[in-house]
Amino acid sequence: MPASATTPQPSGLQKELTEALQELHRASGRLSFRKVSELIGRREDRLSAASHETVRSAVNGLRVPRWETVHDIVLVLAGQCSPARDEQSETARFLPLWRAIGEGESGALKSFQELLNGGWGGEDGQWTPELVMGMLINPFSAIEIHPSLAAPHEPLVSEDDWVHGMLRLIEEQGAEHALRVLLHLLKGDYVGADEGSPYGYRNPDREALEAQAAFQYGCQAILRRLNREPNLLAESIRAMRADTTMDRDDRAEMLENESDPSLMREVMIVTPATWDEVSEEAQNMIFGYLVQQISPVRPVGPPGSDRFKIVWRIPEPLEA
Incomplete structure (x- = not known):
């Protein structure tokens, strides 16, 4: 009776892994399973102690092997091919095949880091799952x-920041909404397009908006320090x-501002509790006394120290 009649044959995704292992085995000159096991045992970078029976079961597809076993078999057989195959490239090729058995088609796709490390594939002229995926999700294709914008x-x-922003939009509005908005933007209907702003990234009032944002952030930081440091204003005036x-x-x-007695009276009696009650002129004077310079670290982003950097006239205490 033929062996195929008594020995279960692999199918589906396991069959793809088995056929790839058998092709590599043939390319290596059909090393005996005992020799493969022996060569695995000699390697310092081995992940397993695969016996010749374990190697035989993996290559013949008798059962789904552990990744450690596949890794070591591939390393050994790649080096025995003529010409020798690159060990890292071969293990990278086999990992998605093995992963797909447990995770389905999604497991066969490379992770983002694997794409960075190994590219999309297809150098042999064959379409890889990554190439198909890359073509489908590229807005240029649609x-x-x-x-x-181009x-x-x-x-x-x-x-x-862009990825985090898209994730936030997907969480709040759903993936379909986020993807349709992305395509809509790429068609040219973006923020600032009507005004002719380059790429939609510049607003005619951008400088004014940025100055306002810097002032608001600086005021919040001033109130925080005034609340902790009662003598800060007087010390900053002397430093200025x-x-x-x-x-x-x-x-x-x-x-010139200091020559206005009523304005100086507002400045000298201000506290965090009365900040909103004093005039904007007084707030600006206090800002100038305490802050030597405030500058954006980056054009946009969440409010806080990640966006603006303050150089104080009196350095902030370390414990703050």
């Missing part, structure tokens, strides 16, 4: 991207007057 430009946000690097125009403006 639409004609607006020229103003031109080279300096990114406004980092890739990580002793600052020889201060711009002449800024100093002249500050001295």
